[in-house]
Amino acid sequence: MNKKYIGILGGTFDPPHNGHVFISKYAILRLNLKEVWWIVTFSNPLKKQSSSYKKRISLTKKFLRSTNIKLLEINKNDNKYAIDTIIYLKKKFKQKKFIWLMGTDNLKNLHLWKDWKNFFYNIPIAIFDRPSYSFNITKSKALLFFRKARIKNNFLKKSDLHLPPKWIFVSGMKKKSILIRFKKSS
Numbered sequence: 001m002n003k004k005y006i007g008i009l010g011g012t013f014d015p016p017h018n019g020h021v022f023i024s025k026y027a028i029l030r031l032n033l034k035e036v037w038w039i040v041t042f043s044n045p046l047k048k049q050s051s052s053y054k055k056r057i058s059l060t061k062k063f064l065r066s067t068n069i070k071l072l073e074i075n076k077n078d079n080k081y082a083i084d085t086i087i088y089l090k091k092k093f094k095q096k097k098f099i100w101l102m103g104t105d106n107l108k109n110l111h112l113w114k115d116w117k118n119f120f121y122n123i124p125i126a127i128f129d130r131p132s133y134s135f136n137i138t139k140s141k142a143l144l145f146f147r148k149a150r151i152k153n154n155f156l157k158k159s160d161l162h163l164p165p166k167w168i169f170v171s172g173m174k175k176k177s178i179l180i181r182f183k184k185s186s
Contacts, residue, residue, distance in 0.1 A: 011044075024036040149166050
């Protein structure tokens with residue numbers, strides 16, 4: 001992949017934490033991304049409650065320290081569902097290419113997301129291993145449906161992500177070595 005891609009990490013960020021930073025930095029290194037944009041959602045329809053949006057935005061702004069990781073604020077109408085966010089980004093930033101970043105913890109309910117199939121058809125997806133949730137990859141109804149769209153880690157080429165649906169499972173993350181390599185490359 002080339003540096004034209006921007007990673008999108010969306011979520012409630014309730015609260016933002018080092019796992020968000022780690023996945024973002026690892027994605028920049030492993031997928032050779034230009035940068036990662038964090039998008040704090042107004043709410044999560046699959047979660048019963050979360051802190052106020054203003055509080056989560058404020059905490060996220062304070063949490064960001066890397067120049068390659070940025071916060072992108074999107075109005076409420078374009079930011080409730082992942083598919084709406086993707087459509088908004090593609091319209092507003094027509095010259096940019098995006099890849100969705102997510103942890104394996106999201107796989108369990110991915111098939112419950114609004115227009116989840118359309119989500120796959122609109123953006124390539126990088127799914128990052130989280131060891132306690134790794135079993136979700138084999139049980140995911142969404143990944144089962146899109147099983148033929150998987151790109152093998154060792155075969156990732158510049159052209160692989162151009163036409164979704166495409167997804168890649170990213171494993172082999174070693175936190176300490178990744179953060180050291182990222183500091184050297186920043």
